[in-house]
Amino acid sequence: MKKPLTLLILGIFLSQFSFGQENYFFPGEKFDPAIPSPSDFLGYEIGEWHTRYDLIVKYFEKLDEISDMASLKTIGYTHELRPKIILTISSPSNMENLEEIRLKQLQLADPSQSKPEVSSMPAIIHQGYGVHGNEPSSAEAAMLTAYWLMASQSELATNLRENSVVHFDPTVNPDGRDRHSHWANTNKGFPPVADPLDREHNEVWPGGRTNHYWFDLNRDWLPLAHPESQAKIAWYHTWYPNVTTDFHEMGTNSTYFFEPTKPYGSENPVVPRKNYDDINVRFAKYFSKYLDEIGSLYWTKEVFDNSYPGYGSTYPDIHGGLGLVFEQASSRGHLQNSQRGEISFAFTIRNHVRSSLATMEAALDNKDFMHDYLREFFETAVSEGSDDPAGNYVFGDEYDESRNQLFVKLLLDHHIKVYENDSDIDLGNYSFKKGKSWVVPTSQPQFRMVRSMFEEVTEFADSVFYDASTWTMAHTYGMPFATSSGIKPGDEVTEVSEIGYPFPEGKAYAYLIDWADYYAPRMLNDLQKAGIHVEVINRPFTSQTTSDVVEFGAGTLMIPMGFQDLDETELLEKLKELANKNHQQVYATKTGLNLQGIDLGSNLVGAVTEPKVIMVVGDGVSSYEAGEIWYLLDSQVGMPITKVNSDDMGRVNLFDYNTLVLPSGNYNSFSEGFLDHLKDWLQRGGTIVSLKSASLWLNRAGITNEKMVERPENSDPIALPYADRNAFEGAKAVGGSIYMAKLDLTHPITYGYRRDQLPVYRNSSIFVQPSQNKYLTPIRYTEDPLLGGYISDENLELMKQSASLIISPVGRGRVINFYDSPNFRGTWFGTNKLFLNALFFGDIMD
Known part of the structure; x- marks a missing residue:
């Protein structure tokens, strides 16, 4: 019987690359036939298809089911409810004593406990794969490596099972992986098409790199904005692995990268030099040996960043282990042409398998050394912290209880010790109140993470950054903080207590809600959805409430009882329910006559228009920024936002909405007809x-008319070496740094802020002059704005002349131009309210 033509073609393709676990990935190896290989289980050879995440989970479930060498644990779920799993593999005797092994590892990482005998402790290895969904080879390598570790009869595999505990996370980003896998499999040809222009190699927007909300999860180990990272970090702190891997892909014309990264320029300032100068060098010899054996090309000591603490390959370095990043040239599909010929999916998988095996062998050979280093790391952290002149970091915002709790939770999630502040104290420009402020001592095992949270770094070994050049988390939360070596901390905080306030009793003339709390916008959104009429008070005032005399800031919400459609009993029940849900303090007043400032019936008080928001997404639009906005409104406000592809905007009637959001992007695809409609709206x-x-595009389209800051005449050298071009030109970029901005506290964009200075995040070189209208630049930079990160001297001077935010009037409408990033990576809680104010109060901003 003749085989169908498609099967013959497929057979030719498979034989060309010698597929099969024994023949291609593990030549010469013998395996236990009782352990099914991935291809046996899946019904196809690894590399033939992009394996769906549910099938990866099923394969790991099978390994757990059939062998006492494996144990599968679900540590959390993604936004799309895919399970986050860890498969642990070791010898049966080790698996029986897994909890004892884990506790000994934690004991080793705790300088307050006696040091266990490390020679009897197994190496703890964490193999992490696939944080970027469209870098798919690593998840396939995870299955093959787990199979090899369980089934191989080699001496190395036997020694690893006896003397190590290996944890496999096959896909850090399951949602993104499935998005990409579906694309690659759906567009696969028979035979595969290697042309880079083929549809298979060019995903539609936003691609599979990111998670459900279009976030790059390889930036989220520090902010912990998403459930994938939250689960991963919670698990990480139950083990403190000696070695953690982080497998990636890069451009098709590249080769293979492994650490060490670029010396000094791409290294984190809090990590001991021993990590870079000794441990990385030790392990690199194993990677080169394994890749030399199969003739793969590779490179080291260039480009890739180890400075930002939120990477999967950097976070372990700040916790006494070794984090390792690997980058493989991508086939971006099943087969693609490159400068060295065709690269197959199987080839990319094989290189990651080789590095996985090399990592385990290196960790095993250096087992005792790495255990000693883990202990040494935390011991030196305590001693360095004891000598640090800061002594303690004191933080807290007396006006925003929710943001305080969010920041305390972040510190606790990273196992940083936090204590109550038991006294009212003034430090620097801030007053810290008892019960509303906290103390973080530098003398603690997590001293290096404390530095990552609070230190302001402005001097660097390099001026070109792969990613952000600063990450002071206290600034991202807009958190006032100061140092004090003399303060005595109070009781240790072990968990974040839920905020609750008593609801005022008795009949009220009106109810008041302070806009300063982080979750006040969520409360307003819920009130509007419930049909409760809400007004905003546009000036500060002092009111005699039923509980006390209270000073309220501009932007305070008022619920006037005389102007409600809901029955009073129903309204009060709903108001109590929403106040409890959103942890908001509601004040009652029996009169509209205030003690100071405007009264509640002033002409400076008016109804809050319910936002009806539409956002442009799709080709040409930054998926990162769009995702940040989508996530903010979903997770922190509970407000639905209509997302419309840029090429569908011609079908939109803007008069069905009152607010249009334009993330950074190119909107030249808008038709003339839609532009006319937009201008009319x-x-x-x-x-x-x-x-x-997007603001620059609006200027070019003639919708706004703001002026750029003029750059000085070109002062670049006439000639420079060609090899210096990337470093010289890259130093001109503003790659991500923090600045102090000055707020006009009378403007609606700043409602809820009580201090006139606020840290902001900038990652662009767009410098725009303040508005010609002296009232419409409510956020400017201070005279000496740099708080942390790199910026060239020339750009810093341009920034001092530019605006952070401008309101551009257009007829009866307006454009609110953000030149910074108010929602960056889902963690800029300090500036989120600026963006939310634009949605809720935009119609009163000009």
């Missing part, structure tokens, strides 16, 4: 909230 009162390059 603005003239009649619409609000555009635009970010960075």
Whole structure:
């Protein structure tokens, strides 16, 4: 019987690359036939298809089911409810004593406990794969490596099972992986098409790199904005692995990268030199040996960043282990042409398998050394912290209880010790109140993470950054903080207590809600959805409430009882329910006559328009920024936002909405007809909230007329070596740094802020002059704005002349131009309210 033509073609393709576990990935190896290989289980050879995440989970479940060498644990779930799993493999005797092994590892990482005998302790190895969904080879390598470790009869595999505990996380980003796998499999040809222009190699927007909300999870180990990272970090602190891997892919024309990264320029300042100068060098010899054996090309000591603490390959370095990043040239599909010929999916998988095996062998050979280093790391952290002149970091915002709790939780999630502040103290420009502020001592095992949270770094060994050049988390939360070596901490905080306030009793003339709390916008959104009429008080005032005399800031919400459609009993029940849900303090007043400031019936008080928001997404739009906005409104406000592809905007009637959000991007694809419609909608009162390059597009389109800051005449050298071009030109970029901005506290964009200075995040070189209208630049930079990160001297001077935010009037409407990043990576809680104010109060901003 003749085989069908498609099977013959497929057979030719498979034989060309010698597929099969024994023949291609593990030549010469013998395996236990009782352990099914991935291809046996899946019904196809690894590399033939992109394996769906549910099948990866099923394969690991099978290994757990059939062998006492494996144990599968679900540590959490993604946004799309895919399970986050860890498969642990070791010898049966080790698996029986797994909890004892884990506790000894934790004992080793705790300088307050006696040091266990390390020679009898197994190496703890964490193999992490696939944080970027469209870098798929590593998850396939995870299955093959787990199979090899369980089934191989080699001496190395036997020694590893006896003397190590290996944890496999096959896919850090399951949602993104499945998005990409579906694309690659759906567009696969028979035979595969290697042309880079083929549809298979070019995903549609936003691609599979990111998670459900279009976030790069390889930046989230520090902010912990998403459940994938939250689960991973919680698990990490139950083990403190000696070695953690982080497998990636890069451009098709590249080869293979392993550490060490670029010396000094790409290294984290809190990590001991021993990590870079000794441990990385030890392990690199194993990677080169394993890749030399199969003739793969590779490179080291260039480009890739180890400075930002939120990478999967950097976070372990700040916790006494070794984090390792690997980068493989990508086939971005099943087969693709490169400068060295065709690269197959199987080839990319094989290189990651080789590095996985090399990592385990290196960790095993250096087992005692790495255990000693883990102990040494935390011991030196305590001693260095004891000598640190800061002594303690004191932080807290007396006006925003929710943001305080969010920051305390972040510190606790990273196992940083936090204590109550038992006294009112003034430090620097801040007053810290008892019960509303906390103390973080530098003398603690997590001293290096404390530095990552609070230190402001402005001097660097390099001026070109792969990613952000600063990450002071206290600034991202807009958190006032100061140092004090003399303060005595109070009781240790072990968990974040839920905020609750008593609801005022008795009949009220009106109810008041302070806009300063982080979750006040969520409360307002819920009130509006419930049909409760809400007004905003546009000036500060002092009121005699039923509980006390209270000073309220501009932006305070008022619920006037005389102007409600709901029955009073129903309204009060709903108000109590929403106040409890959103942890908001509601004040009652029996009169509209205030003690100071405007009264509650002033003409400076008016109804809050319910936002009806549409956002442009799709080709040409930054998926990162769009995802940040989508996630903010979903997770922190509970507000639905209509997301429309850029090429569908011609079908939109903007008069069904009152607010249009334009993330950074190129909007030249908008038709002339839609532009006319957009201008008409603005003239009649619409609000555009635009970010960075979107604001530049609005200027070019003639919708706004803001002026750029003029750059000085070119002072570059006439000639430079060609090899210096990337470093010289890269140093001109503003790659991500923190600045102090000055707020006009009377403007609606700043409602809820009580201090006139606020840290902001900038990652663009867009410098725009303040508005010609002296009232419409409510956020500017201070005279000496740099708080942390790199910026060239020339750019810093340009920044001092530029605006952080401008309101551009257009007829009865307006454009609110953000030139910074108020929602960066889902963790800028300090500036989120600026963006939310633009949505809720945009119609009163000009």
